[in-house]
Amino acid sequence: MRGRLERLLGTGVDALADLGSSHAWTLHRASLADGREVFVKAASDQAGVFAAEAAGLRWLAEAGPGTPVPEVIAADDRLLVLPWLRSASPAPSTAERLGRELAVLHTSARPATYGAPWEGYIADLPLDNTSGDDDWPRWYAERRLEPFLRLGARHLSSADVRLVERVMADVQALAGPPEPPSRIHGDLWSGNVLWTGDRALLIDPAAHGGHRETDLAMLALFGTPHLDRVLAAYDEAAPLADGWRDRIPLHQLHPLLVHVALFGGSYRASLVDAARSTLGSG
Missing domain, CATH: 3.90.1200.10 (Aminoglycoside phosphotransferase (APH), C-terminal lobe)
Known part of the structure; x- marks a missing residue:
């Protein structure tokens, strides 16, 4: 997966942490050589799911500035990459x-x-x-x-x-x-x-x-x-x-x-x- 992620993002992956799984895909946190941290979903046969999620996030974002959805950094038939977002307590x-x-x-x-x-x-x-x-x-x-x-x-x-x-x-x-x-x-x-x-x-x-x-x-x-x-x-x-x-x-x-x-x-x-x-x- 590391090599595929590097090719998709065009940068090296310094660290890759496993976060468990959900349904048919696995979840990961990646530290990139360019200083970014990203969240990654990965699977071998979930192309339709990842395409739908990426399309949905991008379409929701088209509602205008301030739409409360994360950016889709990259997606293909095996990976979906979003920004790593630090969680906080609800206020x-x-x-x-x-x-x-x-x-x-x-x-x-x-x-x-x-x-x-x-x-x-x-x-x-x-x-x-x-x-x-x-x-x-x-x-x-x-x-x-x-x-x-x-x-x-x-x-x-x-x-x-x-x-x-x-x-x-x-x-x-x-x-x-x-x-x-x-x-x-x-x-x-x-x-x-x-x-x-x-x-x-x-x-x-x-x-x-x-x-x-x-x-x-x-x-x-x-x-x-x-x-x-x-x-x-x-x-x-x-x-x-x-x-x-x-x-x-x-x-x-x-x-x-x-x-x-x-x-x-x-x-x-x-x-x-x-x-x-x-x-x-x-």
Whole structure:
């Protein structure tokens, strides 16, 4: 890997530290001969995943200056190279800045359609980014819920499957007021928020044109530090439609289905609760 990294970056690698693994790739910290430190993902057969992540980060950055994503230094079919970012403890002021910057990301340089012009992935599972028109509820049901319900069905009862299918059938009534597409991170659970000094940066995206409430719902799914500050700052900068809190479970159904597909029945109860809450809010 060292030789490939040197050829990709055009400089020597003085030190390479292993940081473990995630899904099908390994993680590394490299000290370069030109004085830089970088973070490296490496794999032998994850070309699509790395291409999607690099494309997503670059596309999110196109929203404008101050977009809270790291630079993509380099990428090929076996390596993804980002700056090495020093982590810091989350602070209320940093959370408020994240809320404001996330609002700008969602409301600036909006894409024309839902989806994205590249093949998507979430973790190492394919994600259908086929572009759709301005009907987000139908796009969400067809491109996000149905494929992962099929993948995870072996871990669910027939009653569980029917419950999610009810959400899909009623999604037009459950989705709230129409929203134009936003550039969203798409996998914004707390582990993909990297707190660095006075700023938080978003990593490991499943980026696409989507509904902005999706990112906020994912921040709430597994707990994010100072989430109340993030949401208050966001809502002040880009006010959300009435009832958005009631729609959080609807937006959480996709990541929960992904977790059922990846990790099995341990996420079944959370999925069922979210589906029931979604139907109860309609």
